Amino acid sequence: MNWFGRKKETGRPSAVSTTTNNGRTGGGGGAASRTTTANTVVSLRENIATQEKREEHLQKKIDQLTAEAKAKMAKKDKKGALFALKRKKLYEAEVDKIGNIKMTLETQVMNLESAAQNAETFKAMNAGKSAMTNLREDTNIEKVDDLMDEIKEEMELADEVSNALAQPVDPLLTDEDDLLAELQELEAEDVEEQLLQPARKEEISMPAVPSGELPSIPNATKAEEEELKQLEAELAGL
Numbered sequence: 318m319n320w321f322g323r324k325k326e327t328g329r330p331s332a333v334s335t336t337t338n339n340g341r342t343g344g345g346g347g348a349a350s351r352t353t354t355a356n357t358v359v360s361l362r363e364n365i366a367t368q369e370k371r372e373e374h375l376q377k378k379i380d381q382l383t384a385e386a387k388a389k390m391a392k393k394d395k396k397g398a399l400f401a402l403k404r405k406k407l408y409e410a411e412v413d414k415i416g417n418i419k420m421t422l423e424t425q426v427m428n429l430e431s432a433a434q435n436a437e438t439f440k441a442m443n444a445g446k447s448a449m450t451n452l453r454e455d456t457n458i459e460k461v462d463d464l465m466d467e468i469k470e471e472m473e474l475a476d477e478v479s480n481a482l483a484q485p486v487d488p489l490l491t492d493e494d495d496l497l498a499e500l501q502e503l504e505a506e507d508v509e510e511q512l513l514q515p516a517r518k519e520e521i522s523m524p525a526v527p528s529g530e531l532p533s534i535p536n537a538t539k540a541e542e543e544e545l546k547q548l549e550a551e552l553a554g555l
Contacts, residue, residue, distance in 0.1 A: 358430060
């Protein structure tokens, strides 16, 4: 029964059956599976929209039959009112079925979207595992040990080269012991010469004794004048 006057498309495969067949036979790979899942979700949402339009149409019928039953009751047409109510009940039962169908379709949409997301997550995790496996194969423990041994060997060779380059280039380096012995002999001769030389008396320079009289002290006492005379006499005797 065509409720809205739309002609059903022919030759279009069912999205649900396509998904079932694809899952059973292996399909055409991951891209084909994603495309089929997306088409299935679109088809389910279209069916949900169709059911909502049908539900809206039936609800209008229910409202009309309710109004018709009220009008017949007003006209005392009890039989006509009962018939309108029976038709109303049929439409209400159909609306209930549509509600259940919509719930089923929406559940399928959510499950498909969740399954698709899980599949993408699994693929990403599997790709990560494969990448780690490849990296581990390229850098296994034996290769790491060999690399570290080679690095240590190269560092030791570099140290040997540096030490070799740092050695002094002195043609007399081999005679250093003889030179030190000769230097000690020279030092010993200098010490001996210093011991054989007579001790020299160092002359101590003294300040010159004043030849004239010492200046008088103004307002000096007799005792101070006597001390000054004695000092002049001592200086004169030097």
